[in-house]
Amino acid sequence: MRRVLPAACAALTLAACGGGSSAPSTPTQPTTPTATPLALTCPAPVALRTTTGQPVTLTYVTPQATGGTAPVSVSCTPASGSAVPVGSGSVSCTATDARAQTTSCSFGVTVAIAPTLSVERFLSLGDSFTFGTTSRVDRVIPGDTYTQKLEFLLRERYPDQPFTLTNAGVPGQFMDQIEDRYPAALRQSNAQVLILQGGANDLNTEGARSITDIVTRLERITRDAQGRRVSVILATLTPQRPGSTKGTTSPADIRTINARILDLCRRYQTGCADLYTAFGGEQSPLIGTDGLHPTPAGYDLIAETYFEVIRRLFERTAGVLPLS
Known part of the structure; x- marks a missing residue:
């Protein structure tokens, strides 16, 4: 006889209403996400x-x-x-x-x-060339004077070191005045290096007869500085343009005094900045319109010339060594 289910079970499964058994369902297992590679x-x-x-x-x-x-x-x-x-x-x-x-x-x-120098205090002693007198504008290295330009180059190459570079240039001075100012300037700057250049005003006023006096005073200052354990950098005079308003010294006299300055460099084993050779002679475009003073680009070259002398004399070796 067929079994009749209650009406309430009509919409349900037979098992749910007690009308028989059915196969149990299998639980769904959660999916394990695949780990991203480490x-x-x-x-x-x-x-x-x-x-x-x-x-x-x-x-x-x-x-x-x-x-x-x-x-x-x-x-x-x-x-x-x-x-x-x-x-x-x-x-x-x-x-x-x-x-x-x-x-x-x-x-x-x-x-x-890092590259460093064994010295940090400099004194630049001289006349209008040290002071920074120019005759036209053509700046490349930042700074109005060669000392400012030189300081820029030093800080660029040796950013881990502090430097002082004292500018003791006075326009129009003769070598006797520079020599008189030297002791106080050295004492006040406490310099380890003396950059010394002068004599152009003497030559332009007295000509060849001033050469021996200029060289004698340069020598005395050099000898005194070395006796105080101060290193010296001597510089030859830059060219002058014949027939100009201020470049009145004869080319022969410039060559003569520069030869004697180079001899001082050798005899006293000083640093030597051969500015005359760096400028390339009397018709150098780095001498301004007055025929005597450098252009700002000329001062760039002066700063670069001194910088290379300083680097050669005082730079400690930089480098990288294998790790132990």
């Missing part, structure tokens, strides 16, 4: 400088790991904050996630000995 990205190489050759502190941002199964830990060797010596090497970093998966990266570290 990755680690290191920072860019680090370049450090030291002026003493001693180890410096290495600091960097810890690399960020991506992917993997949290939590993820990152460790680096050497650690940020470590002292590292002069040389080149690398930092190695490793990331480890909760499933013990690992990945690594590394970045370079270089510690260089």
